[in-house]
Amino acid sequence: MTAPAKPTYDDVLRIPAPPGRGAAAGRPLRIEEVAERAGVAPITVSRVLRHPEKVNRETRDRILEVIEATGYASNPHARALRSGRSNVVVAFVSNILSQQFGLAVRSFAATLEPEGFEVLVGQTSYSYAKEVAMIQSLRGIRPAAVMFTGVIELHENRAALAELGIPVIETWAFPRDPIDMLVGLSNTDAGAMAARRLADAGHRRVAFIGRSSGRGALRRDGFRAAAAELGLDVVHEIGVGEITGLVDGRAAFTALLDRGGRIDAVFCANDLLATGALIEARSRGLTVPRDLAVLGFGDNDVADQITPGLTTITFDSAAIGRIAGELLLARLSDTPSAEPRRAVELALVERGSV
The missing domain is CATH 3.40.50.2300 (Response regulator)
Structure with missing residues (x-):
């Protein structure tokens, strides 16, 4: 897939x-503003500052006029670029x-x-x-x-x-x-891919574990949207803050189980979380994937070594x-x-x- x-x-x-x-x-004038005033791309302004001989004279003169008028050349970063x-x-x-x-x-x-x-x-x-x-x-x-x-x-x-x-x-x-x-x-596509894989495996009551902001939220939103289209019931969503290691996955999986309700599968939008969840599931006597399927994202060496191994979306x-x-x-x-x-x-x- x-x-x-x-x-x-x-x-x-x-x-x-x-x-x-x-x-x-x-605040100092931005290079984008210089470029806009001169009617060129920012890279062209950068090139004039670093290698003026590589820019045609008409364009170079127009950019230099804007630089002189705005004082951009006095910017220390512009000097560093030059x-x-x-x-x-x-x-x-x-x-x-x-x-x-x-x-x-x-x-x-x-x-x-x-x-x-x-x-x-x-x-x-x-x-x-x-x-x-x-x-x-x-x-x-x-x-x-x-x-x-x-x-x-x-x-x-x-x-x-x-x-x-x-x-x-x-x-x-x-x-x-x-x-x-x-x-x-595309983190949106990653979440959608996770929902499709769980649906293809016959799971219908699913859960999500991942960061509640940033890329985790993007994967969550893609998962939600695809799950709705496929008729999956997203029973629980567990949001995680900073991820430091496997302990965070174990804690998130524990929080998921504490919420109760039947769940067929869980998508963990980070493989540290997924590996921790898999370890916690085993410690509780759960058989993966018979009792609960676990799908990860990212792939890591640990996931490849533990039994039954972690199915994961990778790149x-x-x-x-x-x-x-x-x-x-x-x-x-x-x-x-x-x-x-x-x-x-x-x-x-x-x-x-x-």
């Missing part, structure tokens, strides 16, 4: 800045314990490092507060580019990243409006990092890809737990 050839857009949450924050007054000296690329991961994020970042670094770039890694821990602090820290680091294992929801963070005037790569979701470049997957996380690195190298060499937005395919790995 695979997802549709054309991925469904994720309706990613967009959180506006609080009153008094993110206003234009008193010098083109930074070889640091920052990668922010949502959770350093995630095998999938680790594979992506290692592949990302392996693509960039032979070309002379150094990759620094930070962890946001699915925290808006940490995300804000880390994005603000980029002002001091002045990296060549930044990559996230996720997409940015806060408007003020989206604006702050755009103001840096550097390439930004978002991953792990498929929104209509990425900040810049995107290598993602090539290493490919996300590699493609992100390739897109970035193309952008930094001023030969940007014709496809700055890519989607990786979803697939199902059957191991007997459904």
Whole structure:
């Protein structure tokens, strides 16, 4: 079973800045605003600052007039871009314990490092507060580019990243409006695929365990919608905050059982949760999948080793990092890809737990 050839857009949450924050007054002019005033793309403004000889004279002069009129050239980030000296690329991961994020970042670094770039890694821990602090820290680091294992929801963070005037790569979701470049997957399709797989196996009373925000919520919504179309009864939904390990899956599965009611199967929208649920089910004497089927998302080595094995929706996380690195190298060499937005395919790995 695979997802549709054309991925469904994720309706990613967009959180506006609080009153008094993110206003234009008193903040540096964004490269996007310079581009809009000059009637060009932001990458063209960046190219004029870094390699003016590669831009035709008429366009270059028009951009330089806007820069002079607005004072954008006095922006320290614009100067950093113009010098083109930074070889640091920052990668922010949502959770350093995630095998999938680790594979992506290692592949990302392996693509960039032979070309002379150094990759620094930070962890946001699915925290808006940490995300804000880390994005603000980029002002001091002045990296060549930044990559996230996720997409940015806060408007003020989206604006702050755009103001840096550097390439930004978002991953792990498929929104209509990425900040810049995107290598993602449709979480909506993943949830729908889970519902179809459970329906194909004959399950009718199902449950969901996953993060109550971010990508978990997107998978939940896709699961809900497809379950309704297929006539499945979503008996319970268990929302989880920060996911740190298998203990969270065990706790969520315990909460699910405590709610009572007959359940045929559960979709866990994260494989740490799914593996923890599978372990907890066994500890309670439940036979999977006879008593209760468990379907995961993401795939990890532990899930492949435990009995009966975890059926899971998977994708090539290493490919996300590699493609992100390739897109970035193309952008930094001023030969940007014709496809700055890519989607990786979803697939199902059957191991007997459904």
